Amino acid sequence: MAARSHSPMDDMAKRRLNHQQQRRIARKQARQADGSGRRGLVIAHHGREVAVESQDGDDLGTLHRCHFRANLGTLVAGDEVVWHPTEDGHGVVEALAERRSLLERPDRRGRLKPVAANIDRVFLMIAVEPEPHDNLIDRYLVAAELVGLEPVLLLNKTDRISDDNRPALSQLLQRYEALGYHTAQTSQNDSATALHHLFMGHTSIVAGQSGVGKSSLIRRLLSDDRIRTGAVSDSTGRGTHTTTTAQLYHLPAGGDLIDSPGIREFALGHLELADLTWGFREIRPLTTQCRFRDCRHRKEPGCAVKAAFEDGRVSPERAHSFERIRHEIEATS
Known part of the structure; x- marks a missing residue:
C-alpha cells in the first residue's frame, strides 16, 4: 500500500498549542484585572497608544486615548480589552480578552505582525485598474485559509470594464468561484445601500494593494468624507499610501469594518x-x-x-x- 503523506494539521499542532497557551495567558490577565475595569474595543493603534472605544458606562461609544501594559504585546484594531480611566482624562489598558481570530503578516524583518483581531470575514479587494494579479490574490487567500476566515473577492471599479479587459476579468472571477470562493462586484456608481448587505452582521477587514479604492469604498459605506483618499496616478495607475494603520469603523447599517494599510507585496x-x-x-x-x-x-x-x-x-x-x-x-x- 502506498504511504500517505501526513496532514498539514499535524504540522500546525505546535502553533495551535502556542495559541492555546496565549489564550490561557489572556484569560489569566482578564481575571487579574481589577473588577472596576471598563470594557473597551480597540479602534486603532497609534505608536505607544491605542484609541479605545468605551463599551459600557455613561460614556458608551466614546473614544479614549490609552496607554497599555507592556506584557499585553501588540494591540490591534478589533481587540477587546479591559481598561481604566486615568486622572488626565485618558486611560490605561490592563488586560486583553481572548482573541477569536488574529490576522498577521510578516514585517520587513520577517517577524509576524498582528494586523486585526476578532474578524470573521476578509474582503480581498481588487480593481479593474490597477490590473489584478493572481499571485497577490492567492497570497491573501492562503493567509485567510490558515486563519480560518471567510474570504470574499471584491472587484471594484467595474464602471471601467471594457471589451478589452472583460474576458480576462471574467475568467479570473470564474476561476475562484469554481473553487468555492465568494465574489462580488462594485463601482463608484453603486449606492452605499447596495453594498451594506456584504458587510452587515460581520466584523470584516478590507485588504488589497494601493489604488484599488479601499478608502473610497469605506467612505461610501460611512456616508461621509472622514477618510482621506489618495489619487491614482494617471501615468502609473498605482495609488499612494493613505492609510498608515488599521482602523475599525462601525457601519450605519450594522457590522464593523477594519481598513488595513494598502500594500503592494504580501510576503x-x-x-x-x-x-x-x-x-x-x-x-x-x-x-x-x-x-x-x-x-x-x-x-x-x-x-x-x-x-x-x-x-x-x-x-x-x-x-x-x-x-x-x-x-x-x-x-x-
Missing part, C-alpha cells in the same frame, strides 16, 4: 510547505494521495499534486502561484 516566506498546501484549498486534499509522506511536490514519483498540475485539475495560474510562493518559502528557510 509568505515565514510559512512552511505544509502551511502552503493547506492554504490552497484544491491542493489540500491531494497531499494525502502522494506516495511518500515527505513529498515536496516537485519530481517525486507518485506525487498527486504534480499530477494535478500536469493534467489541469489545478489551473495553470494557481499552480504558478503555488510554485512561486514555495520558492519564496524555500529561499528563506
